[in-house]
Amino acid sequence: MAQAAAVSTATVSRALSGTGRVSDRTRKRVEKAASDLGYTGNSIARALRSKHSGIVGMIVPSISNPFFTALVESVEHELQRVGKTLFLCDSQGDVALEARRLRSLQESHVDGILISPCHGTDSVTALNQIPTSTPVVQLDQFVMGSATDWVGIDDEKAMELVLGHASEQGAKSAVFVSSASTNSSTHARLAGFLKYAKVFDIQVAPDDILLGRFSVEWGEEVGARLLQHPALPDVIVCGADVIAFGIIRAFTAAGVSIPDRVMLTGFDDVAFSSIITPSITTVRQPTQLLAAEAVRMLSQTPADGLKAHAKVAFAPQLIIRESTSRTAR
Amino acid sequence: MAQAAAVSTATVSRALSGTGRVSDRTRKRVEKAASDLGYTGNSIARALRSKHSGIVGMIVPSISNPFFTALVESVEHELQRVGKTLFLCDSQGDVALEARRLRSLQESHVDGILISPCHGTDSVTALNQIPTSTPVVQLDQFVMGSATDWVGIDDEKAMELVLGHASEQGAKSAVFVSSASTNSSTHARLAGFLKYAKVFDIQVAPDDILLGRFSVEWGEEVGARLLQHPALPDVIVCGADVIAFGIIRAFTAAGVSIPDRVMLTGFDDVAFSSIITPSITTVRQPTQLLAAEAVRMLSQTPADGLKAHAKVAFAPQLIIRESTSRTAR
């Protein structure tokens, strides 16, 4: 390549990268040679020397969860704007696997890491092993005890919206269904649920907190369990839409009408929530905003290593649909 | 690191990578020093020198399409077995973006590329620019005119299953709904549809081929359009489950019963197909098998550059659910 343009490799580098001074004439010559040869440089060598790869790593608990795919798409969109590419990993909800992914990203010298930690406490070990030289931002979920930035939504506020709406619709009792509370999202949402159940005077028995997994199957299991009770609560509040899907399936099979016999709310507003019958009242997360802020944080100069780690919570939005819309009677 | 174990960098390399001979005593010493220091090597430098990175790139048209996320998960599972990591990219159905992703993967010197090309003909330019030194395998969709391997399913066979079943259920007329046929999946499925409609003596008018996009919205649009006709066909055959979702939504809103007024079939068997009401009769793709075969092909020594490019098609499976199960009348 260098000889094709009859210059040194140094000049090629300066001409193509735009750093340093190169005369217009040689620049043109180099550019022509490059396009003739289809030369694009070797990003491995570049990364080795310059210490940054133009790649941002992202780790999510499960890419089959539509909420995370939506989040990933938003992130990708943002990264495209700043000319970086995304390296996506799936931790499959497994702390050990998550740790391996983290290490592999770090070894690849990515320019930054976005992570939604799969465990509210155990994920911290791996996260703290990342040298402070690689910027890390937690997205959506977070882990206790790590000094990294976080971007997410105000889960308490979300529960205020959900229970406020349920109360308006006449709910006097509620159950809460989510994943195990080792997960920060569930933890925060449960806290908000309990707080605002009290505020809106909605009854919650100790048995009415059902924690399992973020999955359709868990929703079905809970649905079946609830159907065995003689009395249903007024509203079932779910920590994720996928759980609500399972409950709908169980109730539909049993011929129990939602919202007439019991109201139901989800969380995340994944695409399918508006398609399923009944469509689900849910909390929408502003994934575009989350992604934009997270990417912005990543590229912030971490030079001033002292800066307090930021926690940015965006406001959630309640989307009201059929599952809580009781027809006037 | 080398001095911590009191050996040369060469010995460190040999000890940790397992190549070359090292005495047990020094190997132990090096390993201890490495774990004490948390040393893992620099994969960039390694990749630069050794020409392979342990990374496999994958490009899919859309990660928000649950079929592709299922495929990605299967691939990731397979790669884990052979100790490689996945670098996932989304082409967003855009040929130009796809070309950029391809180039960026190639520059990163990935060990191989798995791609589901977003366009049946236009994707070929970018694909052919990949040097033959990087193994490329097409997965699911494919592009005309490229000499790369392909792994997918037998779409014709799938349509035989679908129409055979519909015929058994008494269908005498059908419409076909899918994406634009610039897409190889649609192309092959449409061909199969036409062929077996004839075989099973099912009527298909020229207007009954509705091609748009692989999306819920397109399904809704088609649903609305079909509802304006005085007579509905006996069965609506969709090229993807997501399209079927849209049709269900439109028909449910209009109070038209599936399967009683019209039968409906999907394609892919994504998770929600079994959750939605009515659950959808669909064609399951054996993603595990596809992924395993694709990964196997990637690691096949491409030394014999002459080998004919393989096209491996797996047998699809028909999953019968409510959307074609007419209650005895």
Next chain:
DNA sequence: GATGAGGATGTAACCGATTGCAACAACCGA
């Protein structure tokens, strides 16, 4: 005890870019 085989380890070139420094050319004013 000398010789040779073979295992263990070190030396140094190399992968392909980036970049500090030096060299060099062109042009200016004195």
Next chain:
DNA sequence: TCGGTTGTTGCAATCGGTTACATCCTCATC
């Protein structure tokens, strides 16, 4: 014409591993 300034370009070190080759050591054999 000469010293100085500015702008362009090349040289060579560097990033952190891998690996061909050389060297050294040990042990067996004659």
